[in-house]
């Protein structure tokens with residue numbers, strides 16, 4: 113088998129990996145490059161973007177834009193596979209965004225022909241056997257893949273972490289579903305962000321609860337598809353007896369999780385308790401009109417306090433001016449989005465969140481302490497870092513125990 117990294121050896125967004133055996137090609141991820149990062153533009157790849165596609169397929173690890181965002185650009189007859197719930201969440205997101213970002217119309221069209229796989233159930237494509245392994249990440253229904261062909265095996269990690277709610281199962285999943293592999297193609301986002309994972313998702317949930325217990329209004333900005341964080345906030349709010357408000361779109365995302373048959377949703381974390389999230393009142397026919405705010409609503413907020421899941425837009429900005437008292441704004445996202453000097457700076461978010469906010473966040477990616485434990489379980493012959501801006505640092509950290517291959521975009525190795 114040959115592994116070729118088309119993109120992602122020296123950048124975090126837009127990784128594209130190819131596995132080739134006897135002329136058959138299995139690609140993993142085809143997403144957008146991140147704003148502010150290096151740009152290589154549209155790739156030209158034989159068997160993926162052009163040429164003979166009869167022996168090609170694409171696997172998507174998860175719905176983050178840097179992994180799936182460019183699939184509408186791919187030829188229609190290329191088969192694409194992803195998790196069923198991930199496809200549903202991307203569909204809800206694209207439906208929501210299509211009025212402001214027309215490229216989501218094309219995404220919706222392409223998603224219709226995306227095939228799905230199931231966690232822990234192997235499937236084959238040409239000479240490849242593929243085992244999708246469910247992983248914990250800030251996107252729900254995210255996967256790693258064990259890819260085997262002619263006796264060689266590779267574990268492609270996708271984005272993952274070991275400090276989330278579902279990470280305690282990781283060790284067992286790896287031992288049961290993966291076992292030993294020859295090579296690991298490994299996400300290494302946090303190699304240059306050592307402080308990104310200072311707490312676990314469970315510790316963060318406890319901090320939300322401790323805060324919400326103090327009576328008041330709380331407005332939280334987070335990614336609408338960061339499912340674990342959303343449900344942590346929901347349960348923390350209800351346990352602290354604060355009503356929990358979302359807009360109709362956010363409710364739809366949460367409903368999709370609650371009503372799915374994902375193996376994870378048996379856990380109480382992904383279920384509603386007595387009071388489901390309350391949708392903010394709005395005009396059914398025009399979702400862009402301001403939320404409806406009446407005296408009764410204001411009185412209830414005054415009496416009970418509240419947790420509102422907000423997004424950076426005028427609708428929410430207006431709502432903030434109508435609801436009573438001083439509220440506490442919480443940024444539950446990477447702080448660089450509101451740092452003016454950062455390439456990831458988001459002007460709209462910075463405007464909505466303002467200057468006085470509480471940062472309450474932990475990374476969706478594995479830290480380097482957990483990375484050592486993870487690699488020890490699989491104990492591969494070689495590791496290829498991708499999804500990183502500093503693979504050299506990764507080699508410094510782990511080169512003592514494992515052979516780390518530092519590739520350039522377009523390089524390949526035979527395994």
Ligand SMILES: [Zn+2]
Nearest residue numbers: 176249251271
């Ligand atoms: Zn991701």
Ligand SMILES: [Zn+2]
Nearest residue numbers: 176178179271
């Ligand atoms: Zn990513």
